[in-house]
Amino acid sequence: MNSVTVALQRLQLALTEEFADEPGLKRLGVDVTLSDDSDPLAWLACQRLYPQFYWQQRDGNDEVAALGAVRQFNALADAQAFLNTWPQTPSLRIWGLNAFDPAQGFLFLSRLEWRRKGGEACLWLHLYSETSLRDDAREAAAFLEQILAAKPLLPLHLQCLSEHHQPGQDEWHALIGKATVAIGRGEMEKVVLARATDLHFSAPVSAAGFMAASRRVNFHCYHFLMVFDAHSAFLGSSPERLWRRIDSALRTEALAGTVANHVEDYHAWSLGQWLLKDDKNQRENMLVVEDICQRLKQTVGVLDVLPAQVVRLRKVQHLRRCIWTELLKADDAVCLEQLQPTAAVAGLPREAARSFINDFEPFEREWYAGSAGYLSRHQTEFCVALRSAKITGATVRLYAGAGIVAGSDAAQEWQEIENKAAGLRTLLTRTAF
Template identity: 50%
Template sequence: MRVLMLPLLQSALQQHMDAGTIPDVPGVYSISLPWTPGVHVPMLDWLNAVPLYPQCYWQHRDGELEAAACGGVKIFNRLAPAQAFLAAHPARDTLRLWGLNAFGHGEGEPESYLFLPRITWQRERQSHQLILNLASDGSLLEDARLCAAQLAQLARLPGAGPLDPFAAGEISAAHQPERPQWRQMIARALTALREQQFAKVVLARRTRLVLSGKLRSAALMAASKAVNHHCYHYMLCWSPGRAFLGSSPERLYRRRENRLDTEALAGTVAADGPSSSAAELADWLMNDDKNQRENLLVVDDICQRLHPAALSLDVTPPEIISLRTVQHLRRTIMAQLNCRDDVRCLSMLQPTAAVAGLPRDAARRFIARHEPFGREWYAGSAGYLSLAQSEFCVSLRCAQVENQSVMLYAGAGIVEGSDADQEWREIENKAAGMRTLFAAESAEPAG
């Protein structure tokens, strides 16, 4: 299958160059084209066929927005310069930067990875749009010539064919921490809770899978998307063998002008059980004191953090969100902001109490001391940044792909009364959203 996207972009770019509308000055220039795909080619199939990196795929959990972006015209490893870049071009308030924000960055580690794509294929509901971006600190016309050469090279490649079925099998698995060390870590957390060092801490496990076959990140993303419904789906590929991707149920926030929507997704039970139906487990979750306390702690923290920047705040009653392997408690928080500032929004909301704990700084110090790995992009956020509208999901239910190995991550909220074995079962259920995509070829080591 050949998608006639590249010839269309080539023609549009040449028309702009011939008309002299692309100036020989520094700046940003975008060409946007409404588009009706002639044949149905999934965006992930198209990205897989285009060797232009970095690449980003993102789909909203309700399916209303889907985007495939590739090629880094501008790349930012911190949020503030990214926002300043957008602010310098206010006439282009829909210009979007796509990527990730890290959970917490140490010395020398990136805070973010956000990029202005060369090419974006974007769908909002049933409307498709192609966007070609030029950017230069010297000459936009020179970047247009470079872009024309890139498009010509890409147009000579074979068309986008269907992704091969995902078939990478699990050869071995190793947890950090293993189950005995997990119990010890939970015991230390419960001691700290009794000493009132914090009210909640979220502790995580990383699982390294060694795989039997070659792993294509787009195929793994497609497989996760096919079974993990009602989730944000996100993928950032730096190269064919290196990517971070996942299917997360949780919104960090969406900002439209000065209106911000966020949520508290905390409190978890299995989607089904050997002796209980999903409805019975949902009813238990709605009435369980420990899980309700955990959710309300997150709500209170979000409201306190937003209060200095909010003209008004509203919170909805709790509801049950049912996913493939787990069910969650969710409350939605809506705020009217006194200014549009995504750096401030990220600082206030990330990491949430649902992925770090309360008080946030004390919980993060405990995590840094006791978790046996760095979280990096896990429990950070994935999405897009623009002046008019920004949205990020919490980067959960995720995988870090490195050639023929994959790191999976899952965490559990520890409060007074938590049980280590019950929390282990919770992270098993959460990790299953990604891990069950791999056909096990050997038994998991005992833990």
């Protein structure tokens, strides 16, 4: 077994061999020894090569740091088409983001991938060329020469200079009023409305440091970080799976309905029991379940909806119903089209809710409420890009949303988005005021 440094040396040695002067795809892999100091996020943060993508599955067993792009794709369908041309590599993964508009994406086959599964890890180097693998091997060797050793991630020490909401609280109340009027007229059953909060700091914010701080305290979440370049990134710690596919087995879920959490277990349990019995929250969750089942029914077998659970997070608790089924044909592009955006992040009917969001939300969602993860021929998994933030230099934009249905109260919904945003906001501002 090898440290990352030794694994990189072995990959460099492998690149001195002769490669064909013809098109192709090749993977070179070296096992990596795990230790207490093994942190793919810290290693990724030290690199000055882009793009970078970090991912940790919510059970903690699957973790990756992907660095550099051999191929980049602007839509998941294009990434899937590429994978389908290489059926002999079913575990080859393409990583990245799908925007709130699922026709747009930022996905890439990485040059270098540090992947951990449970207690085992491997460093993968990808070679790909439409003309000459020999030439790409030279480019890969030059790439590896630029890899830097990992250093520990430093804690965040930030001074927040200002904070601005879009919409502000008065505008939010007016927006909820418009939504409930539209719902009352029968234009839609539900719409999920969001707020963007811009925090301006005195110095650039470390995206990896922010991700590490969230990872330490936001348990039972998917953690993801896309670093586009030295100045811009998108990250989040999301509790919600969009879908996971293993061959033809599909698992998705409805995560909708919210109540505050509490530091005292009994008080938190009491709030969770209220959530399980509350008509408004149960109705909101079942709308999402029914929408998912309706969208999937033509492409799957029997749909199995599991009983409701309470998911307890750091600041809030949610209702979740898992939905398990079998795909008639394994097709991730179809899954994305059917499932994103779900009623939990857009509303019902989907097009009416999206139209309302486009007309009245005062900011562009971009990657927020899209999805983050990976696809491969054998297995695919994406989480919903919630509890997320966009970093641009010294500015952090936080996002939070709430499902609006008949009877929604604007003040209560404002408090809900405050609670949701606090999961990341407190990591940035607790030492600032």
